[in-house]
Amino acid sequence: MVNNGCLCCTVRGDLVKMLLDLVKKKKDKFDHIVIETTGLAKPAPVIETFCSDELVSRYVKLDGVVTLVDSKHAMKHLNEVKPRFVVNEAVEQVAYADRIIMNKIDLVTEGDLEKLTDKIKHINSIAQIKRAKFGVVDMDFVLGVGGYDLDRIDSAVKVDDSHGGNHHHDTHGHHKDHHHDHLHDSAVSSVSIVSEGTLDLDEVDDWLERLMEEKGVDLYRMKGVLSVNGSDQRYVFQGVHSTLDGCPGKTWEPDEKRTNKLVFIGRNLDETALRKGFKGCLI
Numbered sequence: 253m254v255n256n257g258c259l260c261c262t263v264r265g266d267l268v269k270m271l272l273d274l275v276k277k278k279k280d281k282f283d284h285i286v287i288e289t290t291g292l293a294k295p296a297p298v299i300e301t302f303c304s305d306e307l308v309s310r311y312v313k314l315d316g317v318v319t320l321v322d323s324k325h326a327m328k329h330l331n332e333v334k335p336r337f338v339v340n341e342a343v344e345q346v347a348y349a350d351r352i353i354m355n356k357i358d359l360v361t362e363g364d365l366e367k368l369t370d371k372i373k374h375i376n377s378i379a380q381i382k383r384a385k386f387g388v389v390d391m392d393f394v395l396g397v398g399g400y401d402l403d404r405i406d407s408a409v410k411v412d413d414s415h416g417g418n419h420h421h422d423t424h425g426h427h428k429d430h431h432h433d434h435l436h437d438s439a440v441s442s443v444s445i446v447s448e449g450t451l452d453l454d455e456v457d458d459w460l461e462r463l464m465e466e467k468g469v470d471l472y473r474m475k476g477v478l479s480v481n482g483s484d485q486r487y488v489f490q491g492v493h494s495t496l497d498g499c500p501g502k503t504w505e506p507d508e509k510r511t512n513k514l515v516f517i518g519r520n521l522d523e524t525a526l527r528k529g530f531k532g533c534l535i
């Protein structure tokens with residue numbers, strides 16, 4: 253148990269200590285460690301503990317972030333307008349999730365669930381969503397997620413069209429689902445780019461580095477599968493704020509369409525600039 257039960261940034265030191273204590277005492281006896289934060293916790297400092305603390309990252313690796321959404325009350329919290337510089341914790345917790353459980357579905361209508369799903373997908377188009385009653389989901393949905401695993405990015409950024417989506421199969425325009433514009437006013441959103449073409453990897457590196465330098469604070473997560481020059485392998489990358497990981501991935505099949513797929517999740521994302529940046533890397 254972390255001192256005051258709250259995993260905000262001020263107690264991150266406690267989390268590091270607790271994890272290292274567990275590793276020392278119970279070495280090799282863990283399959284997983286599950287950390288439950290309070291509903292008011294900011295996910296970023298917890299996630300960053302696993303990337304940035306050298307000792308922690310040596311012994312444990314972050315598998316994924318699961319967010320449990322109360323389907324009856326979530327919309328109200330997601331739409332809550334906070335004072336300037338105050339984060340909306342509900343939005344943050346959806347934005348950083350790899351998996352989302354929409355719970356208490358028995359208490360709302362199908363229409364409510366659809367609106368909430370739209371809202372969630374607008375904020376975070378990468379996370380897999382499952383509906384549940386009393387939190388019942390398969391264990392596989394919450395453990396062994398591989399949300400930070402470069403080998404599994406390919407399936408993570410498969411772009412989902414089922415809810416009106418917020419991506420384009422092209423490189424133009426603004427995403428808007430005209431039926432639900434009123435739901436999509438959150439400053440935190442996802443931008444997806446899906447486009448064929450070959451990219452210059454050096455240009456991509458420069459672009460992403462620049463992006464992280466300039467927008468690192470607002471760029472919560474990004475993932476991508478790219479077709480790059482001089483390689484028969486996909487290039488996969490993933491990042492959290494200003495931490496970026498990239499490496500060659502699976503080989504493209506000879507007759508496979510080499511489609512680039514990138515997803516960015518963040519605050520006040522400039523979609524036009526992101527698309528322009530991407531285009532600038534095309535050969």
Ligand SMILES: Nc1nc2c(ncn2[C@@H]2O[C@H](COP(=O)(O)OP(=O)(O)OP(=O)(O)O)[C@@H](O)[C@H]2O)c(=O)[nH]1
Binds near residue numbers: 386
């Ligand atoms: N109808 C219905 N009730 C539920 C469901 N899931 C949980 N509850 C009830 O909701 C109440 C509050 O439980 P939770 O929302 O799980 O509470 P919580 O926020 O996790 O509580 P703590 O983490 O202990 O603070 C309990 O009475 C649960 O039985 C559900 O799917 N449907």
